[in-house]
Amino acid sequence: MAYYFFMPAVNIMGSGGLADTGREIQALGFKKALIVTDAPLHRELKATKVLTDLLDEIGVGYAVYDGVEPNPTTAQVDAGTALLKQEGCDFIISFGGGSPHDAAKGIGILATHGGDIRDFEGINQMTKPMMPLVAINTTAGTASEMTRFAIITDEARHVKMAIVDWRTTPTLSVDDPDLMEDMPASLTAATGMDALTHAIEAYVSTAATPVTDSAALHAIKLVSGFLARAVKDGHDHEAREMMTYAEFLAGMAFNSASLGYVHAMAHQLGGFYDLPHGVCNAILLPHVQAYNAQVVPERFVEIAKAMGIDTRDMTASESAEAALNAIRALSAEVGIPPNLASFDVVKPEDFGTLADNAMKDACGATNPKQPMKDEVIALYQAAYQGQAA
Numbered sequence: 001m002a003y004y005f006f007m008p009a010v011n012i013m014g015s016g017g018l019a020d021t022g023r024e025i026q027a028l029g030f031k032k033a034l035i036v037t038d039a040p041l042h043r044e045l046k047a048t049k050v051l052t053d054l055l056d057e058i059g060v061g062y063a064v065y066d067g068v069e070p071n072p073t074t075a076q077v078d079a080g081t082a083l084l085k086q087e088g089c090d091f092i093i094s095f096g097g098g099s100p101h102d103a104a105k106g107i108g109i110l111a112t113h114g115g116d117i118r119d120f121e122g123i124n125q126m127t128k129p130m131m132p133l134v135a136i137n138t139t140a141g142t143a144s145e146m147t148r149f150a151i152i153t154d155e156a157r158h159v160k161m162a163i164v165d166w167r168t169t170p171t172l173s174v175d176d177p178d179l180m181e182d183m184p185a186s187l188t189a190a191t192g193m194d195a196l197t198h199a200i201e202a203y204v205s206t207a208a209t210p211v212t213d214s215a216a217l218h219a220i221k222l223v224s225g226f227l228a229r230a231v232k233d234g235h236d237h238e239a240r241e242m243m244t245y246a247e248f249l250a251g252m253a254f255n256s257a258s259l260g261y262v263h264a265m266a267h268q269l270g271g272f273y274d275l276p277h278g279v280c281n282a283i284l285l286p287h288v289q290a291y292n293a294q295v296v297p298e299r300f301v302e303i304a305k306a307m308g309i310d311t312r313d314m315t316a317s318e319s320a321e322a323a324l325n326a327i328r329a330l331s332a333e334v335g336i337p338p339n340l341a342s343f344d345v346v347k348p349e350d351f352g353t354l355a356d357n358a359m360k361d362a363c364g365a366t367n368p369k370q371p372m373k374d375e376v377i378a379l380y381q382a383a384y385q386g387q388a389a
């Protein structure tokens with residue numbers, strides 16, 4: 001069987017990376033950017049000033065769409081697309097975490113295709129290239145700055161749509177840890193656990209290859225070693241830098257190997273209740289992986305080793321249990337709530353609907369075991385109660 005490997009052609013990473021971005025934008029010959037970001041970054045923190053100063057310096061024009069919110073919606077994609085057309089922009093710069101990058105991909109799709117973003121739900125529904133996108137990342141988690149995935153919430157259906165298409169891959173990704181030092185501890189924790197979920201889901205995916213495995217295992221090792229430090233002290237520069245590499249490596253893994261039922265189920269919690277993506281993943285992760293460990297226990301021996309566990313005297317199932325315990329311990333250490341019951345909005349009577357939608361999510365296709373609906377409901381219930389599955 002043949003496998004595909006996807007990632008942007010050019011990726012700038014490491015401290016000082018933003019300063020190099022202007023030169024690359026000039027080399028690409030663009031005239032006017034639509035900057036896609038969120039209001040807290042643009043209006044309150046004024047974090048976008050480093051970018052607008054850079055564009056002023058190189059004589060590239062810009063308009064700003066700062067209406068993106070966590071779990072970006074079809075309406076936000078439409079509003080950004082209208083502004084892009086009104087302003088005559090010829091490329092897009094997303095600035096922020098996963099939400100601005102995802103919204104920017106949606107805008108980039110509609111800029112060249114027209115129509116309705118709902119038409120592009122699923123795998124490879126695009127017929128033309130997307131408008132070029134420079135994705136400047138300010139969190140260490142989603143990896144949307146370098147992936148072919150865009151997650152947009154359809155408000156009418158309360159569903160998070162997965163748009164998976166290689167044509168949504170950004171032209172240029174920028175991961176500069178200097179932009180991440182002011183990220184609050186709770187966001188550092190949630191996005192870091194998202195990165196860990198990407199790496200683990202990609203590693204146990206049915207589409208994993210030796211190429212994605214190598215990225216996934218090193219990502220797991222880096223998250224295990226540096227996430228708690230980055231949460232404890234946001235200005236721990238080494239921890240911030242290593243988490244940047246961790247999230248990028250995890251992105252390299254899942255962008256080609258895809259994900260599994262943690263994401264398929266987390267997307268429904270995000271779409272239905274507007275809960276933070278990384279937190280939903282972190283809560284679901286040990287439950288879904290306990291389910292997966294039944295069929296691929298040997299994969300969990302390597303995950304345990306990457307998490308620093310000495311597995312020499314353990315059976316495969318003991319190693320798997322140790323890996324799951326290490327995930328739970330890291331989650332608790334960085335302050336993730338223990339279960340879904342911690343959120344008042346989550347109601348067990350919704351789990352049937354959530355399970356139906358999770359089973360339609362494109363991310364579940366590569367889970368190592370395909371669950372029946374009653375098993376998906378049982379996983380939601382286990383995550384609700386906070387019991388080990």
Ligand SMILES: [Fe+2]
Binds near residue numbers: 142194198263281
């Ligand atoms: Fe994710």
